[in-house]
Amino acid sequence: MNFKKIHIGKLISQRVQEIExxxxxxxxxxDCTEKEIAEMYEAENLYPDIIMKWCKLLEYDFFRIYTQHIILYAPIDQKKYNKKKIGKSPLPSFRKSIYTQEIIEFILELILTGQKTKTEIINDYNIPKTTLYKWLQKYSATEGKKEKINDV
Structure with missing residues (x-):
């Protein structure tokens, strides 16, 4: 999955095909025609209320794809964040440091395929060095166990 370039219509179309x-x-x-549905499949962007309806119908959270994009490509700059102490906001507060399994797999795949070095990952995605090394240790150990199980 390419989290950098999101074409929501294609993703919706793919999900429709998956669940038939x-x-x-x-x-x-x-409450629309098949032609209008086809136009949604071709649309790179859709209004959030339309995406919400698709989420409900297809039982899939398409907004998480956008969240993954934000985590990878627009991380909070801790230096700026710490300087600007904003008072209590009426908006809900979300932790950006939560990495999904898809994000972890994406990052590890970049390293394992040689597309990026560990240093590039740390710099480009603002992932803490210790977090990256914990992922590498944890998931390489898991892969080893899977291979041993498959060999038996």
Whole structure:
């Protein structure tokens, strides 16, 4: 999955094919024509309320894809964050330092395929050095166990 360039219409179309949902059901849910649904599949961007409806219909959280993009490509700069102490905001507060399994696999794949070095990962994605090395240790040990199990 390429989290840098998100084409939401293609992802929705892919999910529709995966779960084999009928186009008539989609049309009834959205109260629109098949042509309008096809246009949504071609759209690179959709309004959030439309994406929310797709999430409900397809039982998949498409917003997480955007969250992964933010974690990877727009991390909080701790130096700036610590200087600007913003008072209590009425907006909900989310922890950005939570990495999903998909993100971890994406980062480890970049290292294992030689696309990026550990230093580049640390600098480009602002992932703490200790976190990266813990992932490498944990998931390389897990892979070793899987290989041993498969050999038996």
């Amino acid at each position: 949902i009928e186009s008539m059901r989609i049309c009834r849910f959205f």
